[in-house]
Amino acid sequence: MLKVKLRGIVAAGLMMAATSASAQVLEIGMDQSPTGLDPHLITAFPSFMVVNGNIYEGLTAVDKDLKVNPSLAESWTISPDGKTYTFKLRPNVKFHDGSSMEAKDVVSTIRRLQSKDIASPLASRVSAIETATAIDPLTVEFKLKEPSAPLLTSLATLAIVPASVETDKDILQKAPDGTGPFKFKEWQPNGFILLTKHEGYWQAGLPKLSGLKFNLVPESATRQVGLVNGQYSLLPNIDAATALQVKGKPAVKLGETLDLAYTLIGINVSKPPFDNPKVREAVNYAINRQEIVDAALFGAGVPGGPLSPALKSWAVDVKDYACYKPDPAKAQALLKEAGVTTPLAVTMNVLPRQDIKDIAQVVQEQLNKAGFKVELKNQEQGQFIQDWRNSNFEMFASINSGSPDPDDYFYRTFRTGGSTNVFKYSDASVDQLLDSARTTQDQAARKKAYDEVQKKLACSGPVAHLTYGTLFSAMRDKLQGYDVMPNRSLSTLRGASLQP
Template sequence: MSLKSIGLGLLASTVIAGGAHAATLDIAIDSSPAGLDPHLITAFNSVVIVQGNIYEALTAIDRDLNVVPGLAESWDVSEDGLTYTFHLREGVTFHDGSEMTAEDVAASIRRVQSETVASPLASRVSPITGIEVVDPQTVRFTLDAPFAPILSSLSSIAIVPAEMEEDVDSLQQTPVGTGPFHFEDWQPNGYIALSSFEDYHEDGQPLLEGVRFNFVPESATRQVGVVSGDYGLLPGIDPATALQLQGQPGVTVQETRDLSYTLVGMNVTREPFDDPAVREAFNLALDRQEIIDGALFGAGVPAGPLSPALTSWALDPSEYSCYGADPEAARAMLEEAGVALPVQLTMNVLPRQDARDIAQIVQQQAAEAGFEIELINQEIGQFVQDWRNSNFDLFVSANGGSPDPDEYFYRTFYGGGSTNVFGYADAEIDAWLDEGRSETDQGARKAIYDQVQRKLACEGPIAHVAYGSLFTAVNDAVEGFEIYPNGRLTSLVDVEIAE
C-alpha cells in the first residue's frame, strides 16, 4: 500500500470513528521543542505549540493585528494613564481543574518580572510597578509612567497557576494553562500530543478532539505527509517547501506577510563589533536582495528594523545608506577603522533550512569585504543556550515580530533589555525608547521610532536581512484554519477535519 493510501485511510478512520468534531489533527514540525514554559521559550517550535493553544493571556491579537479581549473581558484606564484595571472572565479554569483568578494573573506578572526566572519577556512588563488583587475577578496594575503598548505587550504574557511563580522547571516539561487544548504526552523524538480541554471557557470550542505535533526532521517526509493526509498542517514552512507544494493536489499553501524576520546578530562586547563603524561595514557588505533570491526563492523583501506589515511604523529600507551592497566600500570602511584584514569570526546557525541557506550566502558576501566567517551548525538546544549566554561572534536566526515597536525594540536594544544578548548599550537609543513607550500620541511616537530605526539600521547590533512571506501548508481535508501574521496557530480552535 502506498504512503498516500495509508494516510488517507488513517484520516478516514479517524473521521468515521468520531465524526469531524472528534478528529485529531496531525501537524508536522522539523524538531522537538527546547521546552514548553511560556515565560522562558524563544524557539519557534516551542511557541507554535503553547501560545494560544495551551496558554492564554489577558489580551489577544487578532488576524488583523488588533488587540482584543483575552482572559480579561474588559479593562478600565485611569485619566493619567498610570492605572489599568482588568476584569477577568468568569468560569475560567486551568487544565488541572483549578479556577483561574486574579491571584494567578498577579503571580504570572511577578514571575515574568523575576530576576530568578530571567524571562526574556521581562521588558514587556517592566513599567508595571504595582500589582493589586482587588477581588478574585479583578486585578489592577500601576505603572511608573504611561506605557502606550501595555495592552499589546500583555498579549504575550501567558497566565499560569500561582503556585508556579517560583518554579522554573515544571512548566518546561508539563505545561498547565487555560487554553483550548491541554498537554497530554511528550514522546522524545516522536511527538507532543494535546487533547481538547472539555472545560474550555468558550462554548463549542475547540472542534477537534486533539492536536499532535509530530517531529519530522526530513523536509521531503513532511511534504509527502501533508499531500497524503498523514499530516493536516505544516506551519511556518520555508519558501523552498512552499514552492514545491504550491499546485500539489489536495494541498493549499496559505501565505501572508510575516512579522518575523531573518537576521545576523553581532556581539558588540567582542572585537571588532564593539566599533559601530565595523557594524555599519558589515551591513554594507550584504546584498539583501541576492540573499532573498538565493535563500528565500524571492519570497521576501529587504528588512529594516520593522516589518512593512506594520504600515503605521516601518520606514522604507531604501533610505538606509548602509544598505548599498558595496563590499569594496565596506572593506575601505574597515581599513579606515584600523581593522586588520581578514577579520576571522564564527557564526552560529539556527537549525532551519532558510537560516542555513542565508548563512552560506552571507559568508560568501562578507568574504568580499574582508570578513572570514566559519559557520557553526547547531542543534536547537545548543543554539538557544549560546544565544542566551551571549556565546557568539555572529549568529544567523529568525525572530518573531510584534504589533507594537516597543515590544521588539525595548527588550532587544535597551541597555540590559531582557533579550539584549548582544551587549548593546547606547544612551541615545535608551532615551528614545523610554520616551517612545511613555508617549501616548501616535504621531509623536512615530517620530521617535523613526529616529530609532534610522540609527539601529546601520549602527545597531543586528543586520536585519529579510521579511519573508509566512507560509503554512494545509491539507484540503482541514477546514477552518487561518494563517496569522504573527505565526501563531490561534485559529486551531475553529478547525475541523472534513469527511
C-alpha cells in the first residue's frame, strides 16, 4: 500500500514538474529598451517586439508565410463594389483589465488611429475608411471611400484597444491594455519588462508559457554569454555577427528567415541640394550594396531595392536598376550636373544599433570617394526617433520594418502627406500609381503599378535602399514552438514552450 502511495506521489511530482517546465517565464535578452508601448504610436523595433502579437492583436493576423488569417475577427464579408467590409468578432474576448472586447472598441480604435491629435504614424493605413459602425456588439461595418486592396493585411498591424483610451495619448505608453496572450505587469527602466499569462485569453490552451521577461542588456557579449549559460532562452532578431558568435554552442540553436525589414539611407528632399533628383541619384551610384552585405552583414543578406526579395510576387529584381551598379565617377558627374560644389558636406544621423553603425561607416567611406564629405552623428535612440519624426535631418542611416503588402510601406512613406513621409517627398505620378494600386483588386494591375513605383523610387526617390539581411534568432534548444517571423513579430511565442 505504501509503495502504491509513493508511486502516486512520484507520479504526481513528475506531472507537476512537467507542468512547471512548460509554463515557465521565458527569459529574453534584448539590446535596447522600448521607447513606449502604445501600439498606435511606437515606431522602434524594441517596442514592436514587446507589444505586437503579445500584448495586442488586430482584427486579422499575418502568419509566418505572410498569409492573412482571422484573429479578433473570426470572419468577414466584402461587398461586390469592395467598399463595405463587415466583420464578425469573436465572442468572449477579454481585454487584460477584464472588460469585454466589442464592436465599440473597434470603432473607437479606428477613430483613434485617424485622429490628428493622436498623430499615429499608422494613420495612412486606415485613410480609406470613411466610417466605422458598430452594428451590434459583435459586428462591425467599415464603409470605405474607395476600394482598398491592402486593407485586410493592414488590419493585422492595427491593435484593437479599449474605447476608454481613445483620446488619451499617454496611458498606453506605460500601461498597455490589449487582448493578447500576455499582459503587461512591470517595467523597470534599464532593467526589464515583464509580461504574464493572460488567463482569460480567447484561444484555448494558449499561451503555454506563464510569462515573457524582456531583459534589457545593451552589451552584445553579455547577451551571448547569458544565452550560452542558460540565463536567457531567446535572443530574438539578432544580427549576423551575433549569430556567428553563438552558432554551434552547446544547447543553442539558430532560427532564420529572409528579413522584410530593409536598411536604408534616408534623404530629406526639402533641404538643398537633396531637392535635386540628380543629387539623390548620385547617392545611389556612390553606394556599393554588395560591399555593405559582405563587410557589415558578414555576407548574411542581399542587396535590396524598395521591396524585399522575400516578396516574390512584388519585388523588382535589383538588376533592373541602373544606379545599383556602383559608379563613383558617375556620381561625381551627376553632382556636377546639379551644380553642386564638391566635396558636398552632409551630416548623417545614425540609429544606435551596431549593424547600422557598421553600415553607416561603410556608406560614409563609399560616399566620400564619390564627391561627398559625410559626418556621422551617432544618436541615442529616443533622439534619433524624435529627429526622424520632425524631419530634423539631412540624411540618416536606419532599418525599417517591411510588410507583406507594398501599400503598407509605400503609401504612408512616399505618398504626398503620408503619415511617415518624413522625407517631404512629393511626386504626382507616384501618388497616382499608389492611389490606383490600392483601389483595384486586379493583382496584375497592382503589380504593374508597383513595378513602376519601385523603378521611380530606386534611383531618385528619398530613400537609398541598401540591403535585406538574414534575420536570425538564437535560442536554447529547450525552447520549442517558436518560429522566426519575416516581419520581426514575436507573435509565435503564444504557442511556444520550454521543455525540461
